[in-house]
Amino acid sequence: MAATRSTGRRERLRAETTADIKRTALELMRAGGPDAITLRAIAREMGMTANAIYGYFATRDDLVTALIADVYTVLADAVDAAWAASAEDAPAQRVQAWAHAFRDWALANPEGFRLVYGDPVPGYRAPEGGAAPDAARRVCVGIAGLADAAWGAAGQVYGEDDFGWGDFDPGLLDKVRPAFPGLPPAGVALALRIWGHLHGLVALEVYGHLRAQTLSPNKIFHAELTSLVRSLGLVA
Known part of the structure; x- marks a missing residue:
């Protein structure tokens, strides 16, 4: 004993x-x-x-790998929980819930955000398969899920965009297509465009650039998110 x-x-x-x-x-x-x-x-x-x-x-790289795995896992858990808590028949609310969960995580974990989405660690070499393959896949699939949830309405606007499967990295498609087999190439492109909207504004806030320009970054984010949802043809 x-x-x-x-x-x-x-x-x-x-x-x-x-x-x-x-x-x-x-x-x-x-x-x-x-x-x-x-x-x-x-x-x-x-x-x-x-x-x-x-x-x-x-080694230093072993530590960085562990840090990235932790960061990605916390992020994946946060956005997955927000997605699961939102109604399946309310795509606008699902997009907004995922987006707010991502921003909340980034603001609560700015160093983690910088580690995985901002400043690369000089000389770092990730292990084969990546530092956090499962959690990174969950985040990637979550982003594609935003486009898939909106595609019923958004497809009428973006469905004619000229994209083919050859426009995307095979590794990305290996993650996305099994999860959303009905999402066409234009839908995958839309997922990346949605990601660009959310990531860009959050990055400005995490790095302190937005706070230097406005006293209400939350209002800016909410307005951008509302505009995004409307551009997808969804009703908030």
């Missing part, structure tokens, strides 16, 4: 230290950009020896 308690305590302490390492890495990134993420700098901030931190992450 004592051995079991000792093992449990070691596992708990290791999990706590691992979480502290990740948190410190993001704090360093916030202060100094992606270049600041080094194992030695983290060890120094935490009062650890370099050798000790290598017992948790063998």
Whole structure:
């Protein structure tokens, strides 16, 4: 019994230290950009020896991979939950719910947003298949789901756009087509255009550019989202 308690305590302490390492890495990134993420700098901030931190992450890239996996998973969980909580027969509300969940996540996790959608970590090489293949797929499918939910109305406006399957990366199609077999190439293009609307405005806000221009970024986002929904032929 004592051995079991000792093992449990070691596992708990290791999990706590691992979480502290990740948190410190993001704090360093916030202060100094992606270049600041080094194992030695983290060890120094935490009062650890370099050798000790290598017992948790063998390389800087292993740490970055773990950070990206965490970030993507939290994002995927947030947007999936918003989507699931919205009514299937109310596409405008579903688009808005997903969009607000994405923005809320980004504002609550600005370093995470910058890590996966903004500043690349110099020299980082992701493992084969990506750092977070399942969570990244869920986010990608969620974006395509916005176009699919709106396509009944939006297809009347965008259905004639000149897109073919050859216009898209096969990896993207491998994720999207099994989930939405009825979505045509123009629908996939629409998904990317919707993503551009949402990502662009959120990126301006996360990087502080929008706040410098307006005291009401929330109103700007809401207005843009309302305009987007209308452009899709949906009624909010």
